Amino acid sequence: MLRVRELESGYGPMQVLWKPSLEVKKGRITTLLGPNGVGKSTFLTTVFGSIKPWGGKIFYEEKDVTLVPTHKKVEMGLVLAPEGKHLFLNMRVYENLSMGAYVKKALAHKEESIELVYSLFPRLKERKNQLAGSLSGGEQQMLTIGRALMTKPELIMLDEPSQGLAPLLATEVFKTILKMKAEMGLTILLVEQNAEASLDAADYVYIMHEGVIKAEGKSEQIRNSSEIREAYLGV
Amino acid sequence: MLLEHLAGNLIQGLVLGAIYGMATMGLSLIFGVLKVVNVGHGAFIMVGAFITLWIFNALGLNPIFSIPIAFAVGLGLGLIFYSLAIRKLLKAPELSTLLATFAIGILLEELVKLIFGSEFRGYNWVVGKINLGVTVLPVAKLYACIGSIIIALLLYLWFNRTRAGSAVRSVVEDDEGARVCGVNVGGVYALSFAIGIGLTVASGVLVTMFIPVGINPYMGGGYTLKAFVIAVLGGLSSPYGAFFGGLIFGIVENGSYTLFALIPGVEPFALTRFLSFVMLLVILLIRPTGILKAK
Numbered sequence: 353m354l355r356v357r358e359l360e361s362g363y364g365p366m367q368v369l370w371k372p373s374l375e376v377k378k379g380r381i382t383t384l385l386g387p388n389g390v391g392k393s394t395f396l397t398t399v400f401g402s403i404k405p406w407g408g409k410i411f412y413e414e415k416d417v418t419l420v421p422t423h424k425k426v427e428m429g430l431v432l433a434p435e436g437k438h439l440f441l442n443m444r445v446y447e448n449l450s451m452g453a454y455v456k457k458a459l460a461h462k463e464e465s466i467e468l469v470y471s472l473f474p475r476l477k478e479r480k481n482q483l484a485g486s487l488s489g490g491e492q493q494m495l496t497i498g499r500a501l502m503t504k505p506e507l508i509m510l511d512e513p514s515q516g517l518a519p520l521l522a523t524e525v526f527k528t529i530l531k532m533k534a535e536m537g538l539t540i541l542l543v544e545q546n547a548e549a550s551l552d553a554a555d556y557v558y559i560m561h562e563g564v565i566k567a568e569g570k571s572e573q574i575r576n577s578s579e580i581r582e583a584y585l586g587v
Numbered sequence: 588m589l590l591e592h593l594a595g596n597l598i599q600g601l602v603l604g605a606i607y608g609m610a611t612m613g614l615s616l617i618f619g620v621l622k623v624v625n626v627g628h629g630a631f632i633m634v635g636a637f638i639t640l641w642i643f644n645a646l647g648l649n650p651i652f653s654i655p656i657a658f659a660v661g662l663g664l665g666l667i668f669y670s671l672a673i674r675k676l677l678k679a680p681e682l683s684t685l686l687a688t689f690a691i692g693i694l695l696e697e698l699v700k701l702i703f704g705s706e707f708r709g710y711n712w713v714v715g716k717i718n719l720g721v722t723v724l725p726v727a728k729l730y731a732c733i734g735s736i737i738i739a740l741l742l743y744l745w746f747n748r749t750r751a752g753s754a755v756r757s758v759v760e761d762d763e764g765a766r767v768c769g770v771n772v773g774g775v776y777a778l779s780f781a782i783g784i785g786l787t788v789a790s791g792v793l794v795t796m797f798i799p800v801g802i803n804p805y806m807g808g809g810y811t812l813k814a815f816v817i818a819v820l821g822g823l824s825s826p827y828g829a830f831f832g833g834l835i836f837g838i839v840e841n842g843s844y845t846l847f848a849l850i851p852g853v854e855p856f857a858l859t860r861f862l863s864f865v866m867l868l869v870i871l872l873i874r875p876t877g878i879l880k881a882k
Contacts, residue, residue, distance in 0.1 A: 402766055428771030438764035440757055451757050455769035503769055563814070 353378040353539050354399070354430070354507055360407035361398040363445030368394040370563040371408060373443075376507065381533055381540045385547055385574075387585065391434045392543040396509050401425055402415040402587060414505070427455050428446040429506035433513065434492035435543075437496045445476055448484050448495055452502025461504055468536075469498040472528055490521045497528070507539040508532070514546050522546065526553050547585040551575050559584050595722030596842050602732040604837020606764075608830035609735035610810060611817040613661075613787035619759045619824030620779035623673060623684045627692025628814050630805025631661065631784055632875065634792015636802045637699055643710040650712055650727075653792045654734060661788030665781035673780060674773075677690050692807070700804040707799030733797035738789065739830045746826070750859060755779055763764060807858075816867045822877025832877070839866065 354446045357389060358371035368391045376382045380447060384392050397403045397448075399410055401422040410418045412430055422489055440448050453462040455531035473494040479487060493513055500508055500532040511531065514522035526549050532538045544550035551557065567580045589752030610700040625631075636662060639653040668691055676683040677870050699734045714726040746752040766772050794810070795802060813836065843862050847855035870877070 362815075400767070402763060419769070421773070422766045423769045423771040423774075426767070431769075432767050433766055436763075438761045438767065440760040440764055442760060444757075451753065451768045451770075454754065454757075458769070459750075499764075500767060503767075576634055 354541065355411040356395075356408070357411075358408040359395065359398060359404050359405055359410070361394060362406050363394075363403075366561050367406070370490075370561060371559075372544040372563065372565040373408075374558050374565065374568075376484075376541050376554070378539050380555040381529065381542060381553055382543055383542045383550045383557045383571075384560055385550060385557055388545060388562035390560050392560055393441050393511055394563075395560070396432055396511050396541070396543055397434070398546065400430070400509065400518035412470070414424055414573060415483065423455070424503075427457065429504070430509075431500045431503045431505040431507070432509045433496045433500040433511060435515070437492050438500070439492055439495055440479060440482060444481055444483055445487070445495060446480040448499050449502050452499035453504075455503060458502060458504045461501070465502050465504065469501055472501070472531065473498055483490060489516050490505075490518075490525075493517060493525065494528075495527075501532070501536075507541065509541045509543070511543050511546065513542070514544065514549060522549060526550070529553055547581075589722045592845075595719075597838060597844050598722055598724065599718065600838035600841035602728050602837070603797070603841050604834035605732045605735040605739075605830075606797055606833070606841075607813060607817055607837050608792035608821075609738055609793060610787070610828040610832020611814040611821070611833055613783040613785070613790065614744075614814045615818050615821065615824060615826045615829040616779055616786065617783035618818065619826070620755060620783075621673070621677065621684075621776050622681075623677075623688065623780075623789075625783070626689040626811065627695065627807075628688075628787060629809065629811035630695040631664070631787040631807070632669055632693035632791040632794055632810045633699065633802075633804060633807040634664070634695055635661070635788040635806075637703060637791075638788070638793045639792045640708055640710055640794045640802050650710075650792055650796050651730065651734070653663065654738075654789050657792045658785045658789040661785035664788065665845040666777065667762050667782030668784070669777050674776070677776070683770045683818060692811075696804045696807070703804070705804055707800065708802045710795070710802075712796070712799060718874070722799060727796045727799070731793040732812065734796075735790075735830075738786070739827060741828055742786070751778065755787075811837065812860075816863050816870075817881040819867060819870055819875075825877075828845060828877060836863070836866075839863075 356374045358373055359369050360371055362368040386392050391428055398405050404420055418419050449466055453459050453465060475491055476494055476498055488564040497513060509569045513525050532554055533540055542550060557571055558565050561584055614625055617623055617625050635657045638657045639650050642653045643650060658712060671837050672687045676687055700878045709799055712727055716723050716725050754770045754775050757770055758766060758772055762772050805818060817832040817836045820835060821828030840859050844855050844859050847858045
């Protein structure tokens with residue numbers, strides 16, 4: 353569904369991505385694992401288009417989308433739940449969700465999408481009239497995912513959804529991600545540092561180190577390879 | 588007697604303030620969305636003033652008709668300057684857009700000077716005065732005030748009731764957040780810059796309805812300075828914050844003018860300008876986020 357070939361990008365003069373390639377199959381959870389600061393977030397933001405790629409190719413549903421702007425990608429069903437959340441902190445919870453239904457095809461399904469998000473995250477329903485800035489870290493994470501779901505995506509890229517969450521909450525988030533795959537038929541590209549939990553959820557895993565893909569394989573393969581675990585995951 | 592004076596000054600101040608507010612909304616919109624400080628702000632007000640002058644003298648049209656024309660011209664100018672200069676500088680250090688807007692301001696002033704010359708001009712729109720009991724208000728000023736309020740309301744409705752308006756609000760809050768919602772952020776930048784300039788040029792029409800004389804290519808500088816004070820008063824990135832900031836500024840300026848005029852040997856106009864900078868300093872010191880914003 354998504355194929356990335358030899359992607360290069362970075363910030364200013366500093367190159368971060370050194371030609372990683374990756375494929376996301378429809379209906380699967382693909383995880384990009386690696387410690388902090390190895391370029392995982394840069395990878396997602398470049399695929400989404402907030403950062404322009406310096407080189408390489410991105411194909412979505414067999415179409416070359418390397419230089420397609422972000423708003424077109426959202427219309428095509430490719431969306432990002434970004435690191436750092438980027439919520440509209442001075443807007444209410446439901447206003448944040450409404451903004452998620454900005455593109456035309458999402459606007460047509462706004463009400464049912466909101467109900468779906470509320471059923472996935474009942475906490476957001478309780479807090480729907482609260483300002484996003486007044487939510488706890490976990491609730492903000494839910495809202496970030498919820499807002500991305502409002503765009504009616506087919507492929508959702510989640511950037512460290514368990515970051516900064518207490519273990520119990522992180523487990524909740526991973527359960528929800530599995531639900532999104534099983535019940536909503538979503539394809540998911542997940543970026544994580546949390547190896548244990550994300551290996552459980554993933555169908556296929558890529559390991560990134562210093563802007564390069566160092567290893568890939570089915571979840572069990574990665575889990576069973578003590579070499580990979582020791583070298584890159586520290587578990 | 589004192590109460591009547593107070594009421595009179597309050598009315599004059601509010602009428603003046605509505606125009607000041609309107610003349611600052613464009614600056615705030617552009618800053619809020621693009622984080623660009625338009626140092627050439629006053630020059631666009633001047634362009635609006637000359638459009639009014641030219642339309643009145645050459646076509647004999649009522650200045651009210653100049654409002655939509657000036658807005659349209661401003662939209663066009665905004666789009667041209669955005670695509671020629673601003674768009675390319677958004678990712679550059681802040682000083683670049685500051686210098687670019689400064690240069691655009693000078694360019695406009697010199698262009699207008701080339702066409703119209705540098706002497707003071709004015710036009711004579713006779714619509715009479717209206718006696719409110721506590722004060723006498725020229726009808727032209729009343730029109731300018733009503734025009735300001737209508738434009739501010741329209742902007743408010745556009746901002747809060749339309750899809751494009753919601754896109755602009757989302758970019759003001761967080762541009763990456765807007766991107767993941769599918770908002771064309773580059774398009775919002777262009778649109779907001781164009782509308783900001785459109786509002787500013789249109790406010791130039793209202794300014795001449797208030798002061799129909801004194802139109803000249805360099806009249807904008809004073810308005811740029813006042814707009815900065817007002818924008819800071821209203822919290823910088825909110826156009827209607829700016830409108831209310833303008834109301835407060837108008838009341839203070841008008842009131843202080845009246846008071847300063849009572850002191851013998853003092854030139855009140857110069858002192859009001861001094862006072863506006865004292866205001867700017869005090870606000871920046873005690874509430875740098877503006878006095879109208881909660882946080």
